[in-house]
Amino acid sequence: MLALALVGFGAFGCYESPQQSVELALELAGTPASDAPLSDEGTARLSRAELAFGPFWLCPGAQAGELCDTARLEWLDAARVDVLSSSAQSVGELRGVTGEVQSYMYDLGISSLLGEPGSSFVAPVVDELGGSVWLEGTASVRGVDVPFGVRLTIATVEKSEQGVPVVRKSTSEAFSHRVSEADEALRVEFDPNAWLGSLRASDLLVDAPCAEGVELGCREGLELRCEAGVEVGTRSCAALDQACRAGEGCVEQLGWSEDEPAYRALVQAVTAGVRPRFEFR
Amino acid sequence: MREGGAATELAGLVGCIGFTFADAKGLRLRRERVTAAHPGMSFAIFPRRSSTASRLLAASVACAGGLVSASALAQSAPAGAAPASTAAPTSTAAPTSTVTLPRLLDASPPAYPAGEVREVDVVLVVVIAETGALDDAAFDSASQQGSPLEASAAEAFVQSALEAVRGYRFEPARRDGQPIRARIRIPFAFRPTLPVVASAPARESAGSANEPAPEPHVPSSHALHGDDAHLEVTVHGDRPLRTERRAASDYFLHREQLEAAPHLEGVDALRTVPGLSVFRTEGLASAPSYSLRGFDSEHGQDIQFSVGGLPINLPSHIHGQGYADLGFLIGDVVDELRVSEGVSDPKQGDFSVAGSLDVGLGVDGERRGLTSKTSYGSFDTFRQLLVWAPKEAARESFGAASYTSTSGYGENRAGQAASGIIQHRFGEGPLSVRFVGFAHGASAGSAGVVRRDDINAGVVCFTCVYPYATARAQGTTAQRVMAGFFVDYRGPEHASGSLGLWVGRDDYRGQQNFTGFLEKSQTLPLESGRGDLIEQLNVTDSVGLLGRYRTEAFEPTEWAHGTVEVGSDARLDFINQQQNLLDASVRNQTWDRRVDAGISALDVGLWGDLDWMLGEKWVLRAGARADFLSYIVDDRLGNRPSQDRDQDSFWPGYRRSASGVAFGPRASIEYEALPWMTLLGSYGEGYRSPQARLLADGESAPFTKVWSGDVGARFRLDPRVELSLAGYLTRLSDDVAFDASEGSLSRIGATERLGGTFYSVVRPTDWMLTSLSATYVHAVLLEPPPATAEEPSPPFVPGQPVPYVPPLVIRLDSSATRQLVADVAGKPLVGRVGLGLSFLAGRPLPYGQTAVPVGLLDASAGVSWGPLQFGLEGYNLLDSRYAASEYSFVSNWSPNEPSSRLPARHIAAGAPLTLLGTLGVTL
Numbered sequence A: 001m002l003a004l005a006l007v008g009f010g011a012f013g014c015y016e017s018p019q020q021s022v023e024l025a026l027e028l029a030g031t032p033a034s035d036a037p038l039s040d041e042g043t044a045r046l047s048r049a050e051l052a053f054g055p056f057w058l059c060p061g062a063q064a065g066e067l068c069d070t071a072r073l074e075w076l077d078a079a080r081v082d083v084l085s086s087s088a089q090s091v092g093e094l095r096g097v098t099g100e101v102q103s104y105m106y107d108l109g110i111s112s113l114l115g116e117p118g119s120s121f122v123a124p125v126v127d128e129l130g131g132s133v134w135l136e137g138t139a140s141v142r143g144v145d146v147p148f149g150v151r152l153t154i155a156t157v158e159k160s161e162q163g164v165p166v167v168r169k170s171t172s173e174a175f176s177h178r179v180s181e182a183d184e185a186l187r188v189e190f191d192p193n194a195w196l197g198s199l200r201a202s203d204l205l206v207d208a209p210c211a212e213g214v215e216l217g218c219r220e221g222l223e224l225r226c227e228a229g230v231e232v233g234t235r236s237c238a239a240l241d242q243a244c245r246a247g248e249g250c251v252e253q254l255g256w257s258e259d260e261p262a263y264r265a266l267v268q269a270v271t272a273g274v275r276p277r278f279e280f281r
Numbered sequence B: 001m002r003e004g005g006a007a008t009e010l011a012g013l014v015g016c017i018g019f020t021f022a023d024a025k026g027l028r029l030r031r032e033r034v035t036a037a038h039p040g041m042s043f044a045i046f047p048r049r050s051s052t053a054s055r056l057l058a059a060s061v062a063c064a065g066g067l068v069s070a071s072a073l074a075q076s077a078p079a080g081a082a083p084a085s086t087a088a089p090t091s092t093a094a095p096t097s098t099v100t101l102p103r104l105l106d107a108s109p110p111a112y113p114a115g116e117v118r119e120v121d122v123v124l125v126v127v128i129a130e131t132g133a134l135d136d137a138a139f140d141s142a143s144q145q146g147s148p149l150e151a152s153a154a155e156a157f158v159q160s161a162l163e164a165v166r167g168y169r170f171e172p173a174r175r176d177g178q179p180i181r182a183r184i185r186i187p188f189a190f191r192p193t194l195p196v197v198a199s200a201p202a203r204e205s206a207g208s209a210n211e212p213a214p215e216p217h218v219p220s221s222h223a224l225h226g227d228d229a230h231l232e233v234t235v236h237g238d239r240p241l242r243t244e245r246r247a248a249s250d251y252f253l254h255r256e257q258l259e260a261a262p263h264l265e266g267v268d269a270l271r272t273v274p275g276l277s278v279f280r281t282e283g284l285a286s287a288p289s290y291s292l293r294g295f296d297s298e299h300g301q302d303i304q305f306s307v308g309g310l311p312i313n314l315p316s317h318i319h320g321q322g323y324a325d326l327g328f329l330i331g332d333v334v335d336e337l338r339v340s341e342g343v344s345d346p347k348q349g350d351f352s353v354a355g356s357l358d359v360g361l362g363v364d365g366e367r368r369g370l371t372s373k374t375s376y377g378s379f380d381t382f383r384q385l386l387v388w389a390p391k392e393a394a395r396e397s398f399g400a401a402s403y404t405s406t407s408g409y410g411e412n413r414a415g416q417a418a419s420g421i422i423q424h425r426f427g428e429g430p431l432s433v434r435f436v437g438f439a440h441g442a443s444a445g446s447a448g449v450v451r452r453d454d455i456n457a458g459v460v461c462f463t464c465v466y467p468y469a470t471a472r473a474q475g476t477t478a479q480r481v482m483a484g485f486f487v488d489y490r491g492p493e494h495a496s497g498s499l500g501l502w503v504g505r506d507d508y509r510g511q512q513n514f515t516g517f518l519e520k521s522q523t524l525p526l527e528s529g530r531g532d533l534i535e536q537l538n539v540t541d542s543v544g545l546l547g548r549y550r551t552e553a554f555e556p557t558e559w560a561h562g563t564v565e566v567g568s569d570a571r572l573d574f575i576n577q578q579q580n581l582l583d584a585s586v587r588n589q590t591w592d593r594r595v596d597a598g599i600s601a602l603d604v605g606l607w608g609d610l611d612w613m614l615g616e617k618w619v620l621r622a623g624a625r626a627d628f629l630s631y632i633v634d635d636r637l638g639n640r641p642s643q644d645r646d647q648d649s650f651w652p653g654y655r656r657s658a659s660g661v662a663f664g665p666r667a668s669i670e671y672e673a674l675p676w677m678t679l680l681g682s683y684g685e686g687y688r689s690p691q692a693r694l695l696a697d698g699e700s701a702p703f704t705k706v707w708s709g710d711v712g713a714r715f716r717l718d719p720r721v722e723l724s725l726a727g728y729l730t731r732l733s734d735d736v737a738f739d740a741s742e743g744s745l746s747r748i749g750a751t752e753r754l755g756g757t758f759y760s761v762v763r764p765t766d767w768m769l770t771s772l773s774a775t776y777v778h779a780v781l782l783e784p785p786p787a788t789a790e791e792p793s794p795p796f797v798p799g800q801p802v803p804y805v806p807p808l809v810i811r812l813d814s815s816a817t818r819q820l821v822a823d824v825a826g827k828p829l830v831g832r833v834g835l836g837l838s839f840l841a842g843r844p845l846p847y848g849q850t851a852v853p854v855g856l857l858d859a860s861a862g863v864s865w866g867p868l869q870f871g872l873e874g875y876n877l878l879d880s881r882y883a884a885s886e887y888s889f890v891s892n893w894s895p896n897e898p899s900s901r902l903p904a905r906h907i908a909a910g911a912p913l914t915l916l917g918t919l920g921v922t923l
Helices: A002-011 A124-129 A192-198 A261-272 B151-165 B201-205 B266-272 B452-456
Strands: A021-029 A043-053 A056-059 A073-075 A079-082 A089-097 A099-101 A103-106 A110-112 A120-122 A133-141 A144-152 A177-179 A185-189 A216-219 A222-227 A230-236 A243-245 A249-251 A277-280 B008-010 B017-022 B028-036 B045-047 B054-060 B069-075 B098-100 B103-106 B120-128 B134-139 B169-171 B173-175 B178-180 B182-190 B233-235 B250-254 B276-279 B289-292 B295-298 B303-307 B334-341 B355-361 B369-377 B381-389 B398-406 B415-426 B431-445 B475-490 B496-512 B533-550 B554-557 B560-583 B589-614 B618-635 B654-674 B677-688 B704-718 B721-739 B744-765 B768-781 B808-824 B827-840 B854-865 B868-875 B883-889 B904-909 B914-922
Touching: A021 A073, A043 A124, A043 A192, A056 A089, A079 A089, A079 A124, A120 A124, A133 A192, A133 A261, A144 A243, A144 A261, A177 A277, A192 A261, A216 A243, A222 A249, B120 B151, B134 B151, B151 B182, B178 B250, B266 B276, B266 B334, B266 B808, B295 B721, B381 B914, B452 B904, B533 B589, B654 B704
Parallel strands: A021 A185, B028 B098, B054 B233, B303 B355
Antiparallel strands: A021 A089, A043 A079, A043 A133, A056 A073, A056 A103, A073 A089, A099 A177, A110 A120, A133 A144, A185 A277, A216 A222, A222 A230, A243 A249, B008 B045, B017 B028, B054 B069, B098 B173, B103 B169, B120 B134, B120 B182, B173 B178, B182 B233, B250 B334, B276 B289, B289 B295, B334 B355, B369 B381, B369 B914, B381 B398, B398 B415, B415 B431, B431 B475, B475 B496, B496 B533, B533 B560, B554 B560, B560 B589, B589 B618, B618 B654, B654 B677, B677 B704, B704 B721, B721 B744, B744 B768, B768 B808, B808 B827, B827 B854, B854 B868, B868 B914, B883 B904
């Protein structure tokens, strides 16, 4: 019977689903500390570099962000990662389907949410770190050692980008991989040393001469005591393994607030500077 | 047949009348044969001295209104043989129909009234339903002309005859194997002095020759007197005005099949259609989701629905092209379904992609009168039905109204609906007028969809709704009114015609949220995440005309004869539609506008059709159809301000018009290979009109073209067994599928379907019926849209199964009706049980997912006693947790956490175990 034949033929029609569900171990790793050059002169070396990583998405299109409504793989959690350790730290499972991925995006523990302007989700790990990224180290500028430490809070702030992850693959960056069932893990490797290249010597070796109304100034790592705008004495902060900060004199670490260029430079470096390396295996 | 005794014998009145109708011009129409009666076609009993006595047979066959009588002298054959009779009645039946007259299966003679000594003749007009059940019986007062009975005397004899005939069982009349309703006249001759007469002739004729005949009975009364039996047989009301059943995948489903299994709503009767699944996915007030032989028709895009001749699909509806809400149907007045799967009939127009389905309305004799049914059951479901069908009026004439309210299963599914349907046929004879109209209103909440992973994680329960205002605000309100006048002409020699005018208005307002909190406003750039509650408004005002004429039969050659038909249908729709995003937490504030358009849509269709008999065994039907479609669109949000122009440099809006012609040939061929097997093949090209709002200015309307071919066979191995097998191949130029982000349909490119359907109807006994169908389809995407920057990961790839289409659909309907107790306070107690089983294999979903298979078991049991009925219905008896619909897309129902961007499985929960008790009375 022809009808039966037709049905039989149809029953054997070939089709293999283009997408298979997959789970890949997500491993995060860092890079051991090294003397990293600053942007102009001097070097710096990190003693602590931790970040809150996640959530993390891998997208099928070449552009992430607004054009990644549908992801290929995702990890919706966030974890604290020591990015000075080259040992892989397994933080969870990437879940998704097979297929090509051409871009990525992630947050650093703070996710912008759709809804009320500025609303966001803050992962617990951010509270532990005191921010998205915690960096500590020592800079060496013109023979002066300057300890520094900063906790960066990094989140999407543009209203027009609400709901979009803060770190996205750049358009010039090459990134492509066909995720298959053979893939077992994805290693994401950060190099925090590179972030230091966004700092300038002047960010660390503060030059704040005495002036009217200034009691404590800084010059080449020296604390300046000022009276009526006149330098009346100095103290070497470096000798105390300290840094000099304008208005405060010698302090344990030099840090920056959100409105300071060094802070913004570091945020820029973390979000748009040297990107992590991705390795599927 | 039981050998007749010397004195008496059953009257094989119309034994196997293989007569050939001839028209007034003497043209022989060989296919128009009526295999009437049987050796035991004795509608009553009467004394005969000789089994070879000649009798006058008067047979009238009036198919569909044009009752034309003719007489023939029938020579009855010897008892036990099938007496061949010939008659030459004028017939207006369709040229290829084969009509089998009803036959008596079981009968006992009436009791002779006590105290009477007269010879009295009484003629009853008896209507036999498709089930073989007695539909109606009435005294034919006209038969007493010339020998009037006294009223009181007549009453006694008539009552006796009526009482007797109520116990008769019949094999129904059939046309082309399909049971049809028939009216016959049964004369009873009350002869007090005659000896015993007894019979059960039809049992023998039905092949039960070994069954013992009833014992003789005294006193006797006899149908027909003397040796010449005058019998009139009227097969009426079912002659189609035109041949609709052309392809192997065309089906007629009659009431007995449709009501075999219980149905919660009238529209659920469609589940009996082979390959068709129907589910309520968006609540009581929204159109159900349909799927037919490999086409996910969503709310009707691929099926041309009509009810009583009124077209139901709404073109360019905001919620889905061809939106067809059959929620107004009242099951008690659904008389039959005429289903054409595939495209083979030139009459099939817009939306006949998977096929077309016409719902015939009517109330049969058994139920005529005033009927009230009250139901109550699970989830506070209350249903009140009223049907008014004057007994003296035609089967098509009735009025019906229903009201339903329910708290709904789970959460947010409360709703209520009311429907009224009126139909009346004016006049009899060649020209008659039918009015049909309905009004429907419904308002109901909807739980929408929930994610399977949320169900598994306990975030939300299976039948619950997400705890956000934007989810709880989901629901639909719908209103619709339609009315039409149809003038039907049934002329001689197969000539027929129809003229119709209809008008309608449909209002729809729905709120749905499929994706949770993902949307950003396109008109207020800084607004986002306020809940993806999509509001859709659609108002359609429609007016339509239709007309067709089929010529008288003519026979240019010895080996070919047939008819020609031309027809036209046209409709004009004025559509206003909007789509917005609402913030339910702030009194439904509109935070985005997506659509605001007015559309004028015109569709004028013309077709021609040949219906020809070639030789003795071949029937060829061929024709073509062309539709001119024209659209004027006022897209009030078109050309929104963009970045390359100042916002104040122009006014938003994009007015455009488009038109085009869709043309397609249609043909089918039929070959009677064996007396019990007919082979069929058909091919047709159909179309689906475009969503007008998507057309560009001046564009030649890009119709969705469908190429559809069917082959198959129908078998009739036994009068009680009907089988058909069909295979089909269908290709679609541009298919559409559900898109959750807009809550509507989006293009998925060309698709192809290869499948087959098995269908059977078995009547193992005269009180039991079972129909079974199984449809398998291999449906694949041929050219889905490629990846783009905006859609880098399209959900579909070539070769992928067409989403949402169940590859296998199985449906079983079964019922049994028997008299439980012959006499309870003077009336029989009749019991009835019904069973419905549906199985849908796992439906392919986007992104390579597959839905969970669905299996549902429904059952009913009831009794009727006189005018009273009581029933208990159970739906989803196994209480399976099933998804009425299942999707795969990205959503975010956790607005306070980072959202997943992976496609997730979403379900609209189907109803759990539902029990309903019904109390009814028919006066």
